[in-house]
Amino acid sequence: MKNTLVALILGALSLSTVMSSSDPAQAQDRDRRPDGSYRRTCRDVRTDRGTLFARCEDRRGRYHRTRLEDYRRCRGDIENDNGQLRCRRHHR
The missing domain is CATH 2.30.60.10 (Cyanovirin-N)
Incomplete structure (x- = not known):
């Protein structure tokens, strides 16, 4: 159970990092x-x-x-x- 929770948290952090790294060009354009x-x-x-x-x-x-x-x-x-x-x- 604990390993599953850690894996879910790490997965969410990885996804967050990937999503935010692809946004700067679009965010810069919007600004x-x-x-x-x-x-x-x-x-x-x-x-x-x-x-x-x-x-x-x-x-x-x-x-x-x-x-x-x-x-x-x-x-x-x-x-x-x-x-x-x-x-x-x-x-x-």
């Missing part, structure tokens, strides 16, 4: 908020797996949920275009 003029008029900004998510204000002051997929390919300004995220220039 990164790219620069751009959109930051002045957008809120709740986050990234996940190469997609930038935000709620951005339109010309009437209303906020819209928007996203910009593959935002890392954007080489120009990331802007808020009337409540929608846009990239001025993409890397080819």
